[in-house]
Amino acid sequence: MDPTLLQHYLSADTWEYLDELSVKDAHQILYAGVAQALDVGLVTAESVMQEILSAAVMARLVSATEAVLTADTWNAFVKRSFPEKFTYSPSHYSGTSSDEESTFGNPRSSAIRIAPQGAGSTGPSHATGGTRSFGATLEEDCGVQHLDLEPRVLATDVSPVDAGKFRAVISGDGRLMTYDNQYAIHTAGTPVRYVVTVEEDNSAAIFVDQHISAEDSRRAGKDGMRYRALESHAQIDGQVACAGEITVDAGKVTYIDNHSGTYQPTGRHFAAILRVAVKLGILADKAEFAQFVAQPQNVDVDRGALQKLLSDEVWSRLRK
Incomplete structure (x- = not known):
């Protein structure tokens, strides 16, 4: 070539x-x-x-x-x-x-095929293309304090990490920044892991792989080694409200789903987190969404279907 x-x-x-x-x-x-x-x-x-x-x-x-x-x-x-x-x-x-x-960490679940809206969907469908629980929660503003997911993969089964070094700082203009607030998160179109937890004051904390742009990485030099990626959602614990995959462009979320075999968030969890994302201002104007419906079998916690949602329908409800 x-x-x-x-x-x-x-x-x-x-x-x-x-x-x-x-x-x-x-x-x-x-x-x-x-x-x-x-x-x-x-x-x-x-x-x-x-x-x-x-x-x-x-x-x-x-x-x-x-x-x-x-x-x-x-x-x-x-x-x-x-x-x-x-x-x-x-x-x-x-x-x-x-x-x-070999790859570092577990293979990314983003390799799962995303079905077009209406093709092979699982569960009763809402006008957004998601499940009814997703649609019903999207119409509300219920907060995250009541959400608490139990992991299917235990923290003892994965390598321990300093969770604080994955916690995104949210800038004044609604951008996800690295844990030290030095650079905007940037995943170059690649879905990466995120986890949202509930803090003691019932606010949401967002943990995400610390990807930065090639330009910022060159600027950071060897210090860029401190920005790491999670091997598993299970490395972040606590009161987990949602987890899945996300793409971020210069700090703004351009795609988000709830695809986590570890925590298996439902449509209710995912919709509540989208409400939080809107309040924080972190979604790009044309952000896209997909809902994962888990169908675990034996030890395969990642089994399920990832359904692309009708982003315009989701946005129309989020803006109400």
Whole structure:
């Protein structure tokens, strides 16, 4: 692949990163080697890789289904793009990651297919495309103090973290900022984990993966290593009101759902959190929404259906 095919679709910083990667050795451009090769933190490396994959879709080099960032999709992309760097063998093209190429943390649930509204929905449907409990709660302003979800995955089953380093600061203009209020959260179109908890004063606290833009990461330098991503929703506990996945552009939420196998929030929980998000002013003007309806089976807590909602209908109710 000629990397210049992607230049038009990339930010200047990411283009520089891709230019750097194109001259690296094979092991440095595989998923597990990118952060070290670029001398950046893992969160930044993932943002760079996701932007490159998204650009490849726009340049029609890969299909949209290959643009969800995992170790396998990235490794398959670079092996096709730079075949001269890899000696052919079945293992190279098997689509299976070696131990050295494994992802950090649990695979992101964003790989689940989002059904179009009305296709394969579960539960009685509301005009918004969500369940009736979602629609009914969306019509109210009931707060979060009564919400308290029990985890299906225990905190003892995951690596402990300092939760304070995932708590977003909300700026005066309604932007999600890193825990130290230095940079706006920016996920480059990639859904990341969030958890909302209820504080002692019944206000909501938002915990989110600390992704920042490539430009801010370059500005932060090695200090950017302090901005981390959660491996599981279970790493944040307390009185949990909702959890799921979210995309954030320069601090503003552009997409949000309730997809958490750990906490399995219902439509009632999700709608209440959307009300809170409106009050805080963190939603982008054209934010989109999807509702996850859990159908757990045995130990598979992530089993269920993710249904795209009619965003205009959701917004019409949120603005009342």
